[in-house]
Amino acid sequence: MIGIGVIGYGYWGPNLVRNFYETPDCEVVAVSDLREKQLARVRSRYPTIGTTTDYRDLLNNPRIDAVVVATPVHTHFDLAMQALRAGKNVLVEKPMTMDVDQAQRLVDEAERRRLILAVDHTFVFTSAVRKIRDLSLNGDLGDIYYYDSVRVNLGLFQHDVNVIWDLAVHDLAIMDFILPAQPVAVSATGISHVPGEPENMAYVTMYFDSRVMAHVHVNWLAPVKVRRTLIGGSKKMIVYDDLEPSEKIRVYDKGITLATDPAANGNGERYAMMVNYRTGDVWSPQLDITTEALSLELRHFVGCIRDNTTPIVDGHAGLRVVRLLEAATESMRLSGRPVDLAANRCTV
Numbered sequence: 001m002i003g004i005g006v007i008g009y010g011y012w013g014p015n016l017v018r019n020f021y022e023t024p025d026c027e028v029v030a031v032s033d034l035r036e037k038q039l040a041r042v043r044s045r046y047p048t049i050g051t052t053t054d055y056r057d058l059l060n061n062p063r064i065d066a067v068v069v070a071t072p073v074h075t076h077f078d079l080a081m082q083a084l085r086a087g088k089n090v091l092v093e094k095p096m097t098m099d100v101d102q103a104q105r106l107v108d109e110a111e112r113r114r115l116i117l118a119v120d121h122t123f124v125f126t127s128a129v130r131k132i133r134d135l136s137l138n139g140d141l142g143d144i145y146y147y148d149s150v151r152v153n154l155g156l157f158q159h160d161v162n163v164i165w166d167l168a169v170h171d172l173a174i175m176d177f178i179l180p181a182q183p184v185a186v187s188a189t190g191i192s193h194v195p196g197e198p199e200n201m202a203y204v205t206m207y208f209d210s211r212v213m214a215h216v217h218v219n220w221l222a223p224v225k226v227r228r229t230l231i232g233g234s235k236k237m238i239v240y241d242d243l244e245p246s247e248k249i250r251v252y253d254k255g256i257t258l259a260t261d262p263a264a265n266g267n268g269e270r271y272a273m274m275v276n277y278r279t280g281d282v283w284s285p286q287l288d289i290t291t292e293a294l295s296l297e298l299r300h301f302v303g304c305i306r307d308n309t310t311p312i313v314d315g316h317a318g319l320r321v322v323r324l325l326e327a328a329t330e331s332m333r334l335s336g337r338p339v340d341l342a343a344n345r346c347t348v
């Protein structure tokens, strides 16, 4: 039985506790939050789970094998590092840390101590994203041309991170999972409409060594909620709408074929490229939406601890995403100037 301790019982923590509570082979031993009111909620719903306002009680508890960090982003590094140093496996919320250096240090610490370090990139465990990855890997989409996403809604304004770290992080995690290559440069523009607060809307563009391009538009100040991604391939294209209750993915057998224009050649003109449009069927793959993504993820995390295997979203994946977030924020500071991601660091 793997003992779990959860630090942070605000908005997301209750989802983690609920899903761990129902996960086989593990037991939620204790929850920590600074707010006594939150802990009272834990006790009334789960009388067997211990509660404390001092997270160090979790680190010192020998029954706890893994600590989950579900606190605001600026606290992730310190709490996760202390948990690793106390010999605990760690699942840390997205985004993993506030910067690349912190993420690298957590990766190194976990490797040195041979502990499991996982990052909660929940979307990676959704049936929709897994299906997109399958379609990409088995060649159904052909060469991927672009990833183009809109992720906007009204709220929740964060105080410690800008909207890229809060919302675009999901797209970067999805891209990290489904695209065959990593971006080589990123450019971003954004703005804050609340004086003294982080940017609440942003446009992030990512460039690759190939003909792939990615763009993510995020906004906390939109009148409607949109979660819509287009993924264009040379053979097929996908519309992924996460707000659709069942048909979250539609696969379009549409595209273009290129040919040279023989008429143009006959007249002695230089070859003209003709673009022909191909329109075929549209289908919506069957997805298993009965099991919550977070439940699958937590089962996987517990299994990794039990079997000593590497998580699908390990510290390295968390670090790759933080590297992009850091570079995007740097580019935003430079009014959209592209930031190079080569050599695993951001150089302007």
Ligand SMILES: NC(=O)c1ccc[n+]([C@@H]2O[C@H](COP(=O)([O-])OP(=O)(O)OC[C@H]3O[C@@H](n4cnc5c(N)ncnc54)[C@H](O)[C@@H]3O)[C@@H](O)[C@H]2O)c1
Binding pocket: 007, 008, 009, 010, 011, 012, 013, 032, 033, 034, 035, 038, 053, 055, 070, 071, 072, 073, 075, 093, 094, 095, 120, 121, 122, 166
């Ligand atoms: N994976 C997802 O889809 C997803 C969704 C929402 C939030 N998140 C992430 O979860 C994390 C928490 O977000 P939230 O919206 O729940 O924030 P929140 O502010 O609602 O809750 C954070 C809680 O942590 C507690 N806390 C802070 N410092 C603490 C400490 N030292 N010891 C004990 N408790 C402490 C606070 O009292 C608060 O109750 C963030 O990193 C966020 O990005 C992930």
